Amino acid sequence: MVSTGVPTLDQILNDGYPDKSSILVLGQSGLGKQALGYWFTKSGLTQGDYCLYVTHKPVTDVTRDMKGFGIGSDRVPEWIASSGSPVKCDLRDSTSISYNIKQALARNADRRIRVVTDILSPLLVLNPSESMYSYWSQLVDEAKRYDAVILALGDEEMHTPATIAAMEQLFDGVLELKLFEEGLSVTTVLRVRQMLGQPPLHGWFRFSFVHGMMEVTPNVTR
Amino acid sequence: MSLGDIITQVVEIVLSIAAGFIALLALNLRRALVDRAYKARALWTAVGALTIISLFLANYADTIYNVGTINLADVVVETTVWGFTFLGLFGWIVSNANVAIHADYFNRDALAWKRGGMIASTVFIVGLFIFYNFPPWLEPPPIANATGWGGIVDNVASDLSYVIIFYAAAVIAISYRRISDLRIKTYTKWVVASMASLFLSFVLPPFVTIVPAVLWVFCMYRTVGALAIRTRKLPS
Numbered sequence: 252m253v254s255t256g257v258p259t260l261d262q263i264l265n266d267g268y269p270d271k272s273s274i275l276v277l278g279q280s281g282l283g284k285q286a287l288g289y290w291f292t293k294s295g296l297t298q299g300d301y302c303l304y305v306t307h308k309p310v311t312d313v314t315r316d317m318k319g320f321g322i323g324s325d326r327v328p329e330w331i332a333s334s335g336s337p338v339k340c341d342l343r344d345s346t347s348i349s350y351n352i353k354q355a356l357a358r359n360a361d362r363r364i365r366v367v368t369d370i371l372s373p374l375l376v377l378n379p380s381e382s383m384y385s386y387w388s389q390l391v392d393e394a395k396r397y398d399a400v401i402l403a404l405g406d407e408e409m410h411t412p413a414t415i416a417a418m419e420q421l422f423d424g425v426l427e428l429k430l431f432e433e434g435l436s437v438t439t440v441l442r443v444r445q446m447l448g449q450p451p452l453h454g455w456f457r458f459s460f461v462h463g464m465m466e467v468t469p470n471v472t473r
Numbered sequence: 474m475s476l477g478d479i480i481t482q483v484v485e486i487v488l489s490i491a492a493g494f495i496a497l498l499a500l501n502l503r504r505a506l507v508d509r510a511y512k513a514r515a516l517w518t519a520v521g522a523l524t525i526i527s528l529f530l531a532n533y534a535d536t537i538y539n540v541g542t543i544n545l546a547d548v549v550v551e552t553t554v555w556g557f558t559f560l561g562l563f564g565w566i567v568s569n570a571n572v573a574i575h576a577d578y579f580n581r582d583a584l585a586w587k588r589g590g591m592i593a594s595t596v597f598i599v600g601l602f603i604f605y606n607f608p609p610w611l612e613p614p615p616i617a618n619a620t621g622w623g624g625i626v627d628n629v630a631s632d633l634s635y636v637i638i639f640y641a642a643a644v645i646a647i648s649y650r651r652i653s654d655l656r657i658k659t660y661t662k663w664v665v666a667s668m669a670s671l672f673l674s675f676v677l678p679p680f681v682t683i684v685p686a687v688l689w690v691f692c693m694y695r696t697v698g699a700l701a702i703r704t705r706k707l708p709s
Binding site: 279280281282283285286307308309312316319320333334342373376377406408409429430431432433435436437438439440442453455458459460465 | 497498501502504505506507508509510511512514575576578579580653654655656657701702703704705707709
């Protein structure tokens with residue numbers, strides 16, 4: 252198992268994400284998808300894994316955001332970003348992004364690899380859905396040739412339910428984040444929709460960032 | 474007090490309660506959100522809603538304190554209320570310009586906002602506020618009042634502040650066209666509608682300003698509603 256970087260989420264998932272798996276994190280912007288990616292990357296860097304962060308944002312924006320979650324820049328992942336990285340992430344050229352990810356995987360074949368990416372939704376918006384299914388299918392299959400875990404972050408509200416359902420089929424695990432409103436109180440909640448090798452997990456968990464730590468607590472039962 | 478004044482005051486009190494409720498909703502959302510940029514946006518939305526109340530208070534302060542002898546406490550209260558309104562609204566506009574640019578997948582920096590435009594605008598607006606509210610005992614000698622330089626400085630400063638507000642609004646408008654995320658697009662649409670209502674309240678004659686004020690509160694309510702999608706029933 253590969254630690255998620257969030258101890259309480261590791262407990263829920265029986266020690267983390269499965270080896271050689273692809274995980275899709277769904278939820279609207281602001282709920283902490285990126286934070287899950289940061290903590291997953293941080294955990295990998297601490298354990299000496301090769302970490303690749305593929306983002307449509309500039310490196311400076313992401314590192315600033317990481318610092319906000321208490322993640323220092325003493326150890327950094329390899330970047331494929333829109334600017335500030337040796338290898339550029341150009342959303343208009345999805346083929347080169349895929350090629351660069353595959354090259355990075357091949358170069359680090361002897362190590363455990365963690366890939367975090369936020370380009371899933373932009374690519375689905377900018378390209379025909381059908382071509383993106385085969386694109387992600389190929390990428391996920393390629394990653395499984397190595398000791399790699401891919402964490403893809405997607406904005407559920409941006410796509411049709413049919414598109415989301417089709418994308419879910421490509422991934423071994425799906426985490427979902429939502430904002431739950433009860434009276435005047437609003438809470439971010441998380442559920443594990445599916446996870447390779449695990450029976451379906453029912454129920455929603457409270458997802459928060461308190462005292463410099465991400466926490467997943469079983470407070471929401473519905 | 475005429476019947477018109479009483480009606481205006483009642484409407485302002487109702488709108489202030491509504492604005493307080495809107496601010497509470499935004500702060501509740503802020504508490505739930507995890508991402509810092511979105512937390513900041515929720516906080517500034519709450520501040521934006523509270524400026525509705527502070528603008529009413531500032532207008533009252535002007536009416537009350539401009540009669541009779543003015544003392545230091547009056548000046549401090551009036552400056553604080555106007556400061557909160559003026560700087561709060563500007564901060565709200567800045568945060569929305571940042572979000573609009575942030576939401577563009579290609580990170581296109583409309584009108585060099587992130588490359589100095591935002592900082593220059595903020596420094597100017599804050600500087601302008603400090604300059605015009607300088608404590609009297611620290612105030613530099615008037616710039617040749619006799620020759621009319623003071624008036625020219627006032628006009629230039631006032632024109633520049635309008636230019637900056639339009640600059641920020643233009644950044645939001647250009648970025649709006651480039652946003653693919655429909656939710657952020659909807660949110661930005663209500664932000665622009667709120668700004669337009671606010672602008673109307675400044676340009677319309679005093680006896681009809683309550684209409685844009687009602688519009689402003691309504692648009693702010695929709696803005697908070699569009700901040701994030703909430704669900705009351707979690708799927709099983």
